[in-house]
Amino acid sequence: MLPEKPYSHKNDATKLSSNDLEEEVKSLPIYSARKKLVEQLRDAETTIIIGETASGKTTQIPRYIFRSGLSGNGMIACTQPRRVAAITIAQRVAQEMDVELGKQVGYCVRFEDFTSTQTKIKYMTDGMLLRESIGDKLLSKYSFIILDEAHERTVHTDILFGIVKSAQKQRKLFNKPKLKLIVMSATMDVDHFSRYFRNAPVLYVEGRLHPIKIKYTAKEQSDYVRASLVTVFQIHQDEPANNDILVFLTGQEEIESVSQTIKDISLSLPPNLPKLIICPLYASLPHHQQLKAFRQTPLGSRKVVLSTNIAETSVTIKGIKFVIDTGKVKSKQFYPATGLDVLSVQRISQAQAWQRAGRAGRERPGVVYRLYTEAEFETLTANTVPEIQRTNLTNTLLQLMAIGINDVLNFDFIDAPSKDSILVAIKELKLLRSVSESETGKYTLTPLGRKMAVFPLEPKLSKAILCSVDYQCVEEVLSLAAMLSVDSVLFTPQAKREEALAERRKFTASEGDFIMLLNIYRAFKQNKGNKVWCYENFINARNMNNVLDIRKQLRDLCLKVNIAVTSNHRDINALRKCFSLGFFMNAAELQPDGSYRSIDAHETVHIHPTSCLFKCKPAYVVYRELVRTSKCYMRDLCVVDPDWLYDAAPEYFQKKLKKL
DNA sequence: GAGCACTGC
Incomplete structure (x- = not known):
């Protein structure tokens, strides 16, 4: 290849x-x-x-x-x-x-x-x-x-x-x-x-990979970050210049901290050692800063690329001689029992370890330093758990049924996801009225579900679009659906954090993050997508352009399924109602003690500190997603009227409220 | 008062 x-x-x-x-x-x-x-x-x-x-x-x-x-x-x-x-x-x-x-x-x-x-x-x-x-x-x-x-x-x-x-x-x-x-x-x-x-x-x-020497640690390492630092400097002292190093770490924060430590330590190294060029590499790093990792190393220097998993498959860096494999990866796992996504640092599989090792031998023989013992390697699972067994299946099942496979429980999966995971997804599709179940337990796509499957979006967002027809605010819902479909458009550089937050204040809305995003979209359009405007307002221009592409695609799809693309610029409540109809099962209610409780799973949840509602206490909100880190946080909020929620699914809320 | 890996339609 x-x-x-x-x-x-x-x-x-x-x-x-x-x-x-x-x-x-x-x-x-x-x-x-x-x-x-x-x-x-x-x-x-x-x-x-x-x-x-x-x-x-x-x-x-x-x-x-x-x-x-x-x-x-x-x-x-x-x-x-x-x-x-x-x-x-x-x-x-x-x-x-x-x-x-x-x-x-x-x-x-x-x-x-x-x-x-x-x-x-x-x-x-x-x-x-x-x-x-x-x-x-x-x-x-x-x-x-x-x-x-x-x-x-x-x-x-x-x-x-x-x-x-x-x-x-x-x-x-x-x-x-x-x-x-x-x-x-x-x-x-x-x-x-x-x-x-x-x-x-x-x-x-046959391939053309060069031989790779594998080195394990003699003892188990309790601190893989520290071990990676030690290894970088060991290689740096022992090996000639222009033999570049690729280190696999787990995330942005870790990479920035290792980068700083290497810079600090290298100040006190003997002057005869090659110059070190430190290149962080992760997906959310601005494009021009990523490019540094791909530049050829000047003669007499050494490049150290500190990367997330992005360098495992998505990109290839030339000239790498040494790979340092911490054996760790940050990955997201969906738990059907709680409906929660958990993002955490995990051990890699043996297959991933070999993939990482292969990054060392692309142009000449290479060396891999595995920061774990050979015995530990043997205890790693042979293969990575396939994505289909780690993810929320709502969208996938809707797609399958749109293809014409209604008996999703018996689909010929090469590795089937758990039955629980499938049933949780079906339940969600039924609540959205995109799937119906017959008396004999057979599932069918409803006409609404068939239309929802046309959109390349999570079903809750597709539902909001289809509901917007009744409220005559299709244009506005499309804008927000597109804004919610890209990586964050907010850009908050560490060095100018206060300034960025201050600029952002002009977009915030008492109705929550959803409306703030709409405000940003409107301001962006008003300024004709001007790059300088984006820069001055700490808005990520690349992601905003992606929003425009997605919005156009969604609009074209609306026309394709005969949705009249209406607009109602002023009535923000109409827009919020549409999103309540899509996200009603992501609702949370304020408790007397000031905390929130999710209505679906009755869990204690919190407003994420990055939300523009962080210091507010609205009685009812819907959230985009729930993530567990140190606490259970709701991200991307919209203030709603409880009546809207109830109207979205009366039977569901009757059941839920009885249990409270 | 937290801290999000990586893709794709």
Whole structure:
């Protein structure tokens, strides 16, 4: 596979002469095996291909299939978990085949469809293919589907396993053209995939990874942050310059603190040591600061990249010789019993440890320092728990039912989520009146649910949009739904914290964070999306532009399902009522002692200190989400009238209030 | 008075 180029855009693919490209393609390990590969793909309905990094499988296999005529009149889809990967790989393959991007080779990701009627090889996100299956669950356009990076086990890929398997069967049953499937994965989980696909044959493709030396600690480490600091300086003193280090840490705060400590200590190092260049790397770091980690290290210096899991799969940094693996990761887990998301630091799996190790040997032999003992490594779980078993399934089940799979409890999951988790999601969909249950216990999508599934949003937000039709404030609800769909638009740099908070005050609303976000959207529009305005008001311009894209998509979808896009600029209550109808099950009530109690689970909850209502005590609120850290916090609030809640679901509140 | 990892439609 090609090294990802995470931050390049569609026009700056490196220009290589066609001779150079030809040579490069022929030197790929997969090239010599191509004839045999095609023969094997011809015979099998489903094939599992295991290939290490840099084997060329992602770029070359679709070409081999196309050239050999195996794909016939159908298209070849190749899915990726990430947008940038789909885009950059398509660019590369178009260049290699010397065709214009968007003609024979194209890509399709949200907001960008770079394909045409001529497209034969289509790189796309897994979520995009899943969305296509809503319209056509037999995936009739395609003769080959390649599910790449299958070991990452995203919810989308996991669901696609079942959808494609069923499409293969259905097509056979109805005498339609065959659908061939290729599952491409790194080394783990091979037998698991093969068994799920009726003992599909497994092919191995050699990679080009250099040898990696693994070092364990002799003793267990109680403080992995400290251990990582010690290791950085040990390497720094013993190894020549320009041998860069990548350290895996868990989060922003940890990274900033380690960064500061390294800077402090390096002041007192002997002057003959190479200069240290410290590069923090995490997703919420502003773009231009992230770029520092990708710059080539000047001769005689050493780069130390302090990264979250973003460097495990999403981005690749060149020139890394040493990896320091703390063995920890911050991850989010959904607990169906409480309906709570908990974000916490956990131990990684062995598969993740190998993935991290692989980041050291991309250009030359590397070394990994595992900050745990070999015995500890043996106790790590072999594979990461698939996302589908860690997440709230409400949206996923709505999508499944929109595809036409009503018996969600018996869907052919490769690894099924718990029954509790499925039942909790169904209960929520029933409360939103998007799913109905017959007397015999069969679930069906209601007409409302069918419309909700059209929107790429969490069902509570889709519900608010559909309710806004009755209140004639569709435009306003779309704006807020888009604002709630992106990473925070608020930018609070540590150094100018007070100033940022002061600027923000002009947007705050007594009705809560939802209305504050609407105020920001309106001010942004009034200032025509001016970048300087964003900067002066501590608003993240990139995320605001994302809001505009999403809002346009949502508006187009409204028109598609015949929703009249009405507007009611003045009546903020109408807007709040719509969100009450979507979020009524996220309601909390003020208690006499000043705390809040969630109406659904009767838990004591608190207003998050970042909320603009932090110092207020409204009687009733709905919240966007509940997160457990040191306490149970409600984030993103909207003040509501209890009558609105009651009207949203009278039976539900009758039951809940009886219990109080 | 807290402190959010990472994707995707």
